[in-house]
Amino acid sequence: MITIDGSYGEGGGQILRTAVSLSAVIKEEVTIKNIRKARPQPGLKTQHLTSIETAALMCDAQVEGLFPGSTEIRFSPVEIKGLNAEIDIGTAGSIPLLVQCIMPAAAHASGNVSLRIKGGTDVIWSPSTDYLENVTFRALSRMGYRAHLKTISRGYYPRGGGLTELSIEPSGLNAYDYTREDGIVSGISHSSRLPGHVTQRQASCAQEILEREGYECEIGTEVTQDVSTGSGINLWSGFKGAVSIGKRGLPAEKVGSMAAGEMLQDLRSDAAVDRHLADQLIPFLGLAGSGSFTTAGLTEHTSTNIWVTEQFLDVKFGTEKKNGSVEIHVR
Numbered sequence: 001m002i003t004i005d006g007s008y009g010e011g012g013g014q015i016l017r018t019a020v021s022l023s024a025v026i027k028e029e030v031t032i033k034n035i036r037k038a039r040p041q042p043g044l045k046t047q048h049l050t051s052i053e054t055a056a057l058m059c060d061a062q063v064e065g066l067f068p069g070s071t072e073i074r075f076s077p078v079e080i081k082g083l084n085a086e087i088d089i090g091t092a093g094s095i096p097l098l099v100q101c102i103m104p105a106a107a108h109a110s111g112n113v114s115l116r117i118k119g120g121t122d123v124i125w126s127p128s129t130d131y132l133e134n135v136t137f138r139a140l141s142r143m144g145y146r147a148h149l150k151t152i153s154r155g156y157y158p159r160g161g162g163l164t165e166l167s168i169e170p171s172g173l174n175a176y177d178y179t180r181e182d183g184i185v186s187g188i189s190h191s192s193r194l195p196g197h198v199t200q201r202q203a204s205c206a207q208e209i210l211e212r213e214g215y216e217c218e219i220g221t222e223v224t225q226d227v228s229t230g231s232g233i234n235l236w237s238g239f240k241g242a243v244s245i246g247k248r249g250l251p252a253e254k255v256g257s258m259a260a261g262e263m264l265q266d267l268r269s270d271a272a273v274d275r276h277l278a279d280q281l282i283p284f285l286g287l288a289g290s291g292s293f294t295t296a297g298l299t300e301h302t303s304t305n306i307w308v309t310e311q312f313l314d315v316k317f318g319t320e321k322k323n324g325s326v327e328i329h330v331r
């Protein structure tokens, strides 16, 4: 049995997601203590509960300690099967973070994973569903990972209710050395239950900033009347992306300029992948057993995910400074 201190390093929900999924892959029971201990509301939130429940469903796991606010769980996996199910997070809890919890295990399943998931598609402190599809899954496909996430309708905080369709096929993971692939910046400026000019203003502002700096852009707009009210803009290029979410009182131009500013910072860097993708790639690099990428800097999310991954897999990550970036590798 493996025991993980959930308060280690960054101390957030990601420790939980990586630990649960890798425990399923190696079929070894894990106990996670001190879950989100230093967060203002410690323990499991709705998003984490539904994520663990979904992972448990996939691998017939028994789970102890699964309740809101719980700071310790024991996850005992059996075999990872395919799964065809409808999952409702019930709040604006992040759909991409739920998916993050089952991604490594799904590659090792005996069948396909097809889920219709309801929840938040564009919420703060999380990849958006567009980011997951266009940045994370695009990057992982280089290692042979086969997954798609289709956004059917958007779910914003606090109401959520967005709908997505996830499909993951089992696959082996091959080693891959990521190099910079920045090119045209693509994007989508979206809103629900707001006047159409909001998406236009978000998109125009982002486009103007990026084009002024010499980057070609193609940003689409999407105006809907979904269950929840909100707006945002997602940009991506190569293995880099930027997510910006609107909120009451924040001008649409500011939402657009924040995304463009984040994207520019990444595009100006010689690194191959952005800092968010960096932490998300770690368990997969570990499972592939070899591979590398460069990123602008080592975040606490990344170093913590390296630590968790090394607790489960027989791999050792290395980091090395390279021309203003950091190379992270497994050899």
Ligand SMILES: Nc1ncnc2c1ncn2[C@@H]1O[C@H](COP(=O)(O)OP(=O)(O)OP(=O)(O)O)[C@@H](O)[C@H]1O
Binding pocket: 011, 012, 013, 014, 015, 036, 039, 097, 124, 125, 126, 127, 128, 131, 241, 242, 243, 275, 276, 277, 279, 280, 301
């Ligand atoms: N703007 C963003 N774009 C892409 N990915 C993001 C973005 N913001 C956060 N992420 C990713 O979302 C994940 C967040 O993990 P984290 O542990 O902070 O989440 P959590 O479950 O909400 O936990 P906690 O509330 O404890 O922080 C990380 O993989 C991080 O890289």
